[in-house]
Amino acid sequence: MEKTYNNRKLETNSTSIVTLTLGILSLLIPFLGLILGIIGVVVYRKARKEMLLTGEGGKGLAISGLICSIVGILTQLLMVLAYVLFSSLTML
Numbered sequence: 677m678e679k680t681y682n683n684r685k686l687e688t689n690s691t692s693i694v695t696l697t698l699g700i701l702s703l704l705i706p707f708l709g710l711i712l713g714i715i716g717v718v719v720y721r722k723a724r725k726e727m728l729l730t731g732e733g734g735k736g737l738a739i740s741g742l743i744c745s746i747v748g749i750l751t752q753l754l755m756v757l758a759y760v761l762f763s764s765l766t767m768l
Contacts, residue, residue, distance in 0.1 A: 691723035692734030692741065699744025703751065710752035716745030 698716035
């Protein structure tokens with residue numbers, strides 16, 4: 677997965693891999709996924725800054741992780757909202 681630029685290998689930023697991992701986990705783990713998604717967005721910002729400073733690759737991984745994190749956050753928020761509404765309706 678390493679690309680060359682001017683006979684120099686571009687390495688993949690490890691933080692972008694962490695971003696993608698957190699994004700995928702935010703989609704798969706109920707309730708805890710909300711926290712993982714928020715952490716994924718924060719780690720994306722860190723990875724993006726590191727890639728700009730060092731010139732490392734992994735931009736696509738980081739963006740994919742950001743998208744998964746955002747979708748995971750929205751999904752988890754809807755799940756929590758549905759849980760609260762369902763539990764309030766069953767108490768009546």
